[in-house]
Amino acid sequence: MAGRVGIVAVGQTKYQPNRADVSEEELAWEAIKPALESVGLTLSDVSSSVTCSEDFWDGRTISSMNVQRVVGAHLSHEDKVCEDGINAVYAGMAHILSGYHDIVLVVAHMKESQAEKSVIENAAFDPILLRQLGLDFTIAAALQAKRYMYKYGVTAEQCAKVVVRDYANAKRNPFAQQAKDFTVEDVLGSRMLVSPLRLLDTKPVSDGACALILAREDKAKKLTPKPVWILGVSSCYETHYLGDRDLAECDALIKAAKKAYKMAGIKNPLRQIDLAEITAEYSYQELLWMEGLGFCGRGEGGKLIDSGITRMGGKLPVNPSGGVLPGNPNGVAGLARVAEAVLQLRGEAGERQVKGARIALAHGATGICGQHHCVMILGSE
Amino acid sequence: MPNRVAIVGIGQTYHRGKRPDVTFGEMVNEAVTAALADADLSFKQIEAVFTANMETFEGIFRPDHVMAAELGVFGKPGFKVATGGTSGGSVVVEGFYMVAAGLFDLVMVVGFEKQDCGETTAAITAAMVPTWGKGSTTGAIGEFAKQALSYMQTTGATEEHAAMVRLKADRGACRNPYAHLKLGLKSVDEILKSPYLVWPLRLLDFCPQSCGACALILASEARAKKITRKPVWIADVEVVHQEPFRAGTFGDPTGEEIYAQDVACERLYKRNGITNVRKQIDMAELYEPSNWEEMCLYEHFHICEKNEGWKLVERGVTEIEGEFPVNPSGGVIATNPIGATPVIRVAEAALQIRGDAGEHQVTRDVKTALASALGGPNWTVLVLLKRSL
Numbered sequence: 131m132a133g134r135v136g137i138v139a140v141g142q143t144k145y146q147p148n149r150a151d152v153s154e155e156e157l158a159w160e161a162i163k164p165a166l167e168s169v170g171l172t173l174s175d176v177s178s179s180v181t182c183s184e185d186f187w188d189g190r191t192i193s194s195m196n197v198q199r200v201v202g203a204h205l206s207h208e209d210k211v212c213e214d215g216i217n218a219v220y221a222g223m224a225h226i227l228s229g230y231h232d233i234v235l236v237v238a239h240m241k242e243s244q245a246e247k248s249v250i251e252n253a254a255f256d257p258i259l260l261r262q263l264g265l266d267f268t269i270a271a272a273l274q275a276k277r278y279m280y281k282y283g284v285t286a287e288q289c290a291k292v293v294v295r296d297y298a299n300a301k302r303n304p305f306a307q308q309a310k311d312f313t314v315e316d317v318l319g320s321r322m323l324v325s326p327l328r329l330l331d332t333k334p335v336s337d338g339a340c341a342l343i344l345a346r347e348d349k350a351k352k353l354t355p356k357p358v359w360i361l362g363v364s365s366c367y368e369t370h371y372l373g374d375r376d377l378a379e380c381d382a383l384i385k386a387a388k389k390a391y392k393m394a395g396i397k398n399p400l401r402q403i404d405l406a407e408i409t410a411e412y413s414y415q416e417l418l419w420m421e422g423l424g425f426c427g428r429g430e431g432g433k434l435i436d437s438g439i440t441r442m443g444g445k446l447p448v449n450p451s452g453g454v455l456p457g458n459p460n461g462v463a464g465l466a467r468v469a470e471a472v473l474q475l476r477g478e479a480g481e482r483q484v485k486g487a488r489i490a491l492a493h494g495a496t497g498i499c500g501q502h503h504c505v506m507i508l509g510s511e
Numbered sequence: 512m513p514n515r516v517a518i519v520g521i522g523q524t525y526h527r528g529k530r531p532d533v534t535f536g537e538m539v540n541e542a543v544t545a546a547l548a549d550a551d552l553s554f555k556q557i558e559a560v561f562t563a564n565m566e567t568f569e570g571i572f573r574p575d576h577v578m579a580a581e582l583g584v585f586g587k588p589g590f591k592v593a594t595g596g597t598s599g600g601s602v603v604v605e606g607f608y609m610v611a612a613g614l615f616d617l618v619m620v621v622g623f624e625k626q627d628c629g630e631t632t633a634a635i636t637a638a639m640v641p642t643w644g645k646g647s648t649t650g651a652i653g654e655f656a657k658q659a660l661s662y663m664q665t666t667g668a669t670e671e672h673a674a675m676v677r678l679k680a681d682r683g684a685c686r687n688p689y690a691h692l693k694l695g696l697k698s699v700d701e702i703l704k705s706p707y708l709v710w711p712l713r714l715l716d717f718c719p720q721s722c723g724a725c726a727l728i729l730a731s732e733a734r735a736k737k738i739t740r741k742p743v744w745i746a747d748v749e750v751v752h753q754e755p756f757r758a759g760t761f762g763d764p765t766g767e768e769i770y771a772q773d774v775a776c777e778r779l780y781k782r783n784g785i786t787n788v789r790k791q792i793d794m795a796e797l798y799e800p801s802n803w804e805e806m807c808l809y810e811h812f813h814i815c816e817k818n819e820g821w822k823l824v825e826r827g828v829t830e831i832e833g834e835f836p837v838n839p840s841g842g843v844i845a846t847n848p849i850g851a852t853p854v855i856r857v858a859e860a861a862l863q864i865r866g867d868a869g870e871h872q873v874t875r876d877v878k879t880a881l882a883s884a885l886g887g888p889n890w891t892v893l894v895l896l897k898r899s900l
Contacts (some may be wrong), residue, residue: 136592178750184572185593191567191638192595192887195755205774207750209601210594212566215572217590221605227612229513230748253572257628258534365588385586469674490868 133436136357139343141165145307149337150266154196161339174203180218184240215465216494239339240459264351272324274377281378284431290317300452302482307457362394365504384420394507456469517735517742519544520550520728536581542724560584563602564850596886599853619753623724624852654761658708659803661762668821674702676802684841686870723848743861751775772811796856798885830850836873
């Protein structure tokens, strides 16, 4: 690999339940504009852009047409990846390391408010054997939660602690959709959606956009005194059929983490990583994903949250931003994790700053019961 | 200095209008296993898989997830791209960048579409601006009819010229075992009798809806040389998008519109010192949804002077035996599984360089070839292939 890739700028909208006041293009621009301005760039400086959006959610075939004008794509290079914006960072990194591009704009947008989640998610199941069962991602997640809790004895209280911590952290994040001082009892008393998942175990409908600017090492150093470097990245798919998986395990995440750690020289993640931003659309998923990321042993996710080390001020603060549960749109969620990691490593996270953060992990997960994971290690040095 | 990248495996399905005999995944797997067999590799050796498909054409959300096993991406890194008709070109470029960047040594890129599962024209109509565009379009056909009319009026080309291009495509398709439409057309008159879709575009002037998949295996230089004696090098790529659906996007009688194709090829040619296309490149596989588009592309890609695309047709320059063969495979007008189509263009151009195109191998020795993709509002992806770098 030739040189390194630096993230030089971050922009995001406040995440909100309904942005009927703007088009997708206007929404994306709300995130892109501050990112460009923070490093004194214009769209004509952008060598290529990688966008992330979903045609199903946008209700538009070739959904990146929604944002062509605001990513500088007119007579220039744009590519659209699917699933989550963190994949767009992965692609953007290759754009730069290939030697073809020097400044890459990465942006993801999503208006969940304008479509029906369960109808779209049902279309993600095999059309012949599974779709007719009427599953959506929340119903599938409930199966995974049951299996995970049963196999390893993880309790609903332990899952609820994730919700309590995320919502509390969100109070100090001006971009967060919701923030509140909940108790475990509040979570366990919220409406049951699909057993064992209650309303507060899931994320609300959310609209928003997030943008990053990536730059080749020499350019990054010129653009900002505080570039954040991509030290390692990998992704991995699980197989599709739920019956072929032990849903209490997350082999794809283990593989993705292993490769990302190897690339970044991480041997002991708990000791070497200063904070983690995790994409958990359901409370139990954070505990399961923490196991997959090697922050604790298999089945020990519950104990990890009990130990309190993932709280602010703990050994490994998780989701200082508040994470996905208080409200992030799918597709943007993983990219927003990268954005928060960058802000933390630059020391620009305001009231939620993790002191002395030098290495951060950002994680994206998409699909049924986390069928695709992307793990990214970022560093300030 | 980026790492050099070569195509070391090529696989495609037999393309058909309907494939009721297989599931979508099984069909995709045919191309994947064909590419592995071509490179004499196994699933295990592929480090990452990148995919291209337009989800709204089949109504399957995240087909790369649904077909993780059949694609061979289970347990591996990867992602899916979707940029409309250019999707397959975008995925070749993304895979190329990944290897050129040194992030992987051996990746597979797969494009696929199974249009018997959905209604493509409805899905293309859904590409227009939701607030005002959807009610005023008829998918791709209307745009290409406008282009045909504009081309006739601007250049003096006639319907006979378009029919000659269609005849050439069919001759190629009939020699290509994988092609979808093999009509055995005998004369220009036969084509001129075909019914109009949207005047002046006839049924035989436009591409079919095909089911099919195409996979390529891309390798770094060191790996490529161990895998095959006939690597085909990706010498360069270029991607140019533009604002969605400006008035003159397809067919501009004012002559004032800037075309993504012109911009893309000028950048590519400049970087590669190409000043005389027909001398320095030996053949091309172009993404021509209609015969009229093929003549337009001759001009946009500087294969001839402006307004003279139809003259190349008259002189037979782009025939299989011609001086500069274009689409000896039969092209898109014979075979169009959209997500796979640009991957097929690259695959067919690579087969020509290898000398493995069989009955549709061109007469001219192919050392350098150009493959193009077209999508959305005339977005363009170009891939320049070479036998040696």
